[in-house]
Amino acid sequence: MSNKEQNPFEQIFRYWKRIRRYRWWICLGTLVITLAGFNVVAMIPDYYQATTTILVDPQQIPDRYVTSTVVEDPRYRLNTISQQVLSATRLQQIIDQYGLYAEMRNKRSREEIIAAMVKDIDLKVKEGGSSLGSFTISYRSTDRKAVAQVTNQLAAGFIEWNLKNREQIVVDTTDFLRSELDRARQSLKDQESKLSQFKIAHAGEMPDDQTANLQMLGQLQSSLQANREALNRLDMQKTMLLSGEPGTSTAGVPTAPVSERQQLLAEKRDLDHKLSELRKTYTSEFPDIVSLSKRLDQVNARLQQLPADKPQEIARNTDNVQLSLLEREISRLNEEQRQIKAQMNSYRGRMDAAPVRQQEMLDLSRNYQVSSNDYASLLEKTTASQLAAELEKRQKGERFTIIDPATVPEHPFKPNRPLLMLMAFAGGLGLSLFAAIAKNLLSRTVQGEQELLKILPAGVPLLAVIPAIDSAATLRRRKLLALTAATVALVACGVEVLMLFWTRPLL
Known part of the structure; x- marks a missing residue:
């Protein structure tokens, strides 16, 4: 007996025989939990995602001909533009324009709604060697058509603010250089006047x-x-x-x-x-x-x-x-x-x-030579800045270009309902098995020969084991219960499937 108790396969078989007694309850529990899980999965709203790709197009004219005054790394400039495009004011305009987050307006504050939208926007940068090659903008929402419109509008905002920032940098640089050039020109005139007056005043003494x-x-x-x-x-x-x-x-x-x-x-x-x-x-x-x-x-x-x-x-x-x-x-x-x-x-x-x-x-x-060199240098820089400004006006400098505009998605990207339903079935089966095992462990009835031997005092022999004998009425009752459970389960499954396909197609 001790050898048999120590055999793990016999123990597993013994436990399986015990659990098998609750097979109909396990099936019914699995079915109920699975159907409840299906209902929960069906109630999860579809989330659609639209993505657009923006290429960082480098300057078209070589730097040896026209040098751009915008020398900031595009990655740092992208961070600045992101703060401008994703500002609370602009996002609020987009929310009002497309009627987004309607179910949250009466429950959440304005700041919480804007924070939710920021969380639904995803910006991914793709490096192109040592510089910024491209980046993608994604937006997630339950509105299938709005996601593409919002994504394209965000992309247009990035392009617009990039042009504005570059033009503003060029204008500020040109204005600064012009003011410095005027100062240098006046200084040069003063030095020329002093030099001329000195030569006239000391003619013949040079x-x-x-x-x-x-x-x-x-x-x-x-x-x-x-x-x-x-x-x-x-x-x-x-x-x-x-x-x-x-x-x-x-x-x-x-x-x-x-x-x-x-x-x-x-x-x-x-x-x-x-x-x-x-x-x-x-x-x-x-x-x-x-x-x-x-x-x-x-x-x-x-x-x-x-x-x-x-x-x-x-x-x-x-x-x-x-x-x-x-x-x-x-x-x-x-x-x-x-x-x-x-x-x-x-x-x-x-x-x-x-x-x-x-x-x-x-x-x-x-002093005259210093003023002349200063003026010549500022004149050269001002001319280059003016060329750079003209380059930005004609959009020949570095710019953002949409290479893959966002389109209306055909399928939601989440939730993955087949996977979630499979998880619901696995969860229902696991919970039912756990309940059956727990009921068996908590039961005080003697389940077999081994448990009986543990209970009997030492030296008391086990003469015989009489198996459970079910009467005809008990067998009929069990069959009727099983048939009724199977019928109810089939009907419930049919109704669940029809309801799911009627309200929300699974695939």
Whole structure:
């Protein structure tokens, strides 16, 4: 007996025999639970899902021709756009437009309804190498037609906000660069003005003028030397004239008067000589030439008005005229010498100031170059930004393109009713078996020979085992009960199947 008790197959067979006694109750329980599960599965609403795929189309024009000002990673920009498209205001507009979540409006708050819609929206990103390749938008709802419309509207929102964001970035960048370009242009003008005013204020003192200054200084030195030699010659002539003239006093001053005509003629010769010297260096518009020319015209006009001198007066006044001319020429040369020395001092001052002016010029030139480079760089960037703005307006830059629009789904994606019904049947069968086993374990009746041997005292032998003998009435009652249960089960199954196919097709 102990060997038999330890045989697991015999124990399993013994338990099966016990459970087999409750087979009709197991069948009936399984049927009831399965039908109840079918009803629950049938009451679950159908959920439809529509999906659209959006391709991240890169810029069509190569970057080496037009550089886009939108350098943000599309994945980060997609997160920003998602916050804009899935904002509470826009989702509320979509809910009101298509009448979504009608059964929740009287039971839930606005925030809960919007949260439910956000949960029903699914955004999946598909990487394309190192960048964003595409992404899909899905929406789930019990309304079969609304899911496609809502999905397409969400996709259109992503495309619209992407264009708006890119255009706004380009416009903001262009406006900023234009303002900086205006500032740089004004700064460049200021530097140009300072540089021009410095060159005008210090003309001749610049390092580039040193060669010309040296040449002019050499010419002035030569002119000064010639002036000194001319003064020496005139001094000698004056001395000789004064010493050899008969009509002079002991002091050397002529006593004979000089006529007006002789004075004018001497002045005329003096004016002619000065004009000839000035015309060698300056043009006819030089102020000194203009004033001397006017004075010469006046002298000529006066000479035409005066009568000619007598021969004896001419001879008598010749020496006096020569002496007067010598004195005027000496006076002119002295004035010329003074001017030459003043000009030489001026050119020496220019040459001495050249190192200081060079340093100041370097500072101004450096500031001008910095402003010029800044302006050129901003001008190039502004031009590129304007090209990028035109690129965005023509939608030739990076954009979102729908490659697979959402369509009305033909079948719900959940629930999977065949699977759920199979689970309901398996659950009903399991619960029925569990109930039968529990009833058998909780029963206090002796179920077999082994249990009887455990109950009997030690040394009491088991003489015989009498099997259960059912009477004819008991057998008829069992058959009637089984037939009735089978009939009710069949009728219930038929009614359940008809109801399910009438209210909601399973497949």
